């Protein structure tokens with residue numbers, strides 16, 4: 001049994017669950033259980049308690065599935081970023097990616113469960129024809145350069161052209177200036193990269209796969225922008241090749257909004 005103290009608005013309540021609740025709960029304290037559950041977090045934070053029953057619960061409640069790409073020159077830290085995001089650890093024995101690698105994670109964005117299906121592509125030119133075949137239908141992308149390498153920054157325009165041409169015009173891209181921890185060796189300033197991002201309608205963050213700084217934020221911000229576009233009607237998840245699928249919870253909501261609401265109210269004891 002998990003006992004979590006949550007604040008709901010201004011009210012502080014004791015919330016006793018065997019399954020976790022994301023509905024606006026802001027965790028202030030938590031307790032480990034025999035299942036190895038650690039903390040849950042409110043808001044847009046990623047749930048760290050995806051074990052056993054809780055993992056199944058989250059899976060069942062999935063609202064959306066987004067296809068993501070990680071692109072950019074070889075050696076910029078794409079695989080390390082993905083590893084840090086999924087495992088919360090730095091991959092210190094990272095080798096060049098051969099073709100593509102895959103990872104997935106469920107995150108919570110503003111109360112919605114989103115499963116990210118992430119394709120980590122090889123940056124080396126010799127794999128370009130293979131990696132290009134994975135662009136189709138991607139909803140979001142991390143476009144990565146290395147702040148200590150101007151060469152990787154100069155290549156961004158080509159990556160961007162490919163992404164917009166092969167994935168989708170509407171693809172949501174976040175520019176990541178990785179290796180933020182190596183500031184002393186910096187070759188690309190924050191200012192010039194943020195101008196580039198603005199001119200090309202990209203979101204922008206400097207990240208460090210080594211320290212973990214801004215890694216989760218990059219994925220979450222990109223997913224949040226996609227969700228906003230869905231809500232505003234700018235993106236249509238039902239359009240072929242949108243890179244978005246409805247998960248079970250969203251489908252239930254679409255089919256029977258009232259029943260879904262009642263059901264989720266029952267599931268959430270807070």
Ligand SMILES: Nc1nc2c(ncn2[C@@H]2O[C@H](COP(=O)(O)OP(=O)(O)OP(=O)(O)O)[C@@H](O)[C@H]2O)c(=O)[nH]1
Pocket residue numbers: 072073074075076077078079080081091092093094095096097098121122123124178179180181182207208209210211
């Ligand atoms: N200091 C520092 N080193 C990093 C960081 N991210 C990655 N590296 C190092 O950069 C090198 C390349 O990292 P990878 O993740 O393999 O690069 P990649 O972009 O996936 O490379 P390809 O698979 O060839 O496209 C490795 O030696 C990592 O240890 C970071 O944030 N800081």
